[in-house]
Amino acid sequence: MQQQDYLVRAMLGENQARLFALRTTEVVRQAQHNHHTSPVATAALGRTLTIGLVIGAMVKGEETITLQIKGDGPLQGIVVSVTSQGTVKGYVGNPHVDLPLSAQGKLAVGAAVGEGYLHVIRDLGLKEAYQGTVPLQTGEIAEDFAYYFTHSEQTPSAVILGVLVGVDGVPLGSGGIIIQLLPDAIHDEEFITKLEVSLEKLPPVSSLFAGEQTPEEIVESAFGELGVHFVGHQEVRFHCDCSWERFEQALITLGPEELEELVTANEVIETVCHFCNEKYNFTPEQLNNLLAKLLNPRE
Numbered sequence: 001m002q003q004q005d006y007l008v009r010a011m012l013g014e015n016q017a018r019l020f021a022l023r024t025t026e027v028v029r030q031a032q033h034n035h036h037t038s039p040v041a042t043a044a045l046g047r048t049l050t051i052g053l054v055i056g057a058m059v060k061g062e063e064t065i066t067l068q069i070k071g072d073g074p075l076q077g078i079v080v081s082v083t084s085q086g087t088v089k090g091y092v093g094n095p096h097v098d099l100p101l102s103a104q105g106k107l108a109v110g111a112a113v114g115e116g117y118l119h120v121i122r123d124l125g126l127k128e129a130y131q132g133t134v135p136l137q138t139g140e141i142a143e144d145f146a147y148y149f150t151h152s153e154q155t156p157s158a159v160i161l162g163v164l165v166g167v168d169g170v171p172l173g174s175g176g177i178i179i180q181l182l183p184d185a186i187h188d189e190e191f192i193t194k195l196e197v198s199l200e201k202l203p204p205v206s207s208l209f210a211g212e213q214t215p216e217e218i219v220e221s222a223f224g225e226l227g228v229h230f231v232g233h234q235e236v237r238f239h240c241d242c243s244w245e246r247f248e249q250a251l252i253t254l255g256p257e258e259l260e261e262l263v264t265a266n267e268v269i270e271t272v273c274h275f276c277n278e279k280y281n282f283t284p285e286q287l288n289n290l291l292a293k294l295l296n297p298r299e
């Protein structure tokens, strides 16, 4: 059964906290399908795609945000790019990582990611992009982003992310819940205690989002006692904006000497988009036309 993935925003209590909840099962299925990721790579990439969509939903106006997880583990890093319009794309350095399950019987995402840094790069349409960097805490992604929000953006946050991978490697469910305390509530002990109790009782989100419940129903059943007021809804999907023309431009920037070498080699050149794994082929004839365009731009 396919359901459209979407994100909901809500306010908790008397506007003491804001909440984002989203199902990303189809997003992560598409990523797994494109990149042929192993279960642990699917979980690592899926969690990062999910938090990416939340960060995208936090910004106003048109903006692209890039998340980079640079860890020294066998996954060789994660890159996710998200727009404020609910589209996301991403990849991992080594999609075929295979590690034994952790002592708790879970996919060993932290061990796959390793130690390193998390970068959040906001492209504000200006020349300089704003960047926030924090050291990775556990490599499990959720803890790392909770630390990022709390220390880099001074917003105490609970981040829960989960991807459930089936025995055939296909994701069965994926989603996340992110709760951020608003400034007035930072010393509201009563609210914080109630919130902590609700968070402790929360079942694993990967199973919640694999089930029949909608994001709204999941939020209501987990945080209903605090008071939930939904304020927004956005569809989310895996989407890459690459094209043959874009790769043509990239080949042109190689310059005439390198292009001429490619033409002389007389072979089909295959280019691959890192973000979505789409392949674009250029025949020697097409390369020759590119070279001609480059040398005689007016013709």
Ligand SMILES: [Zn+2]
Pocket (backbone or CB within 6 Å): 240, 241, 242, 243, 273, 274, 275, 276, 277, 278
């Ligand atoms: Zn692409």
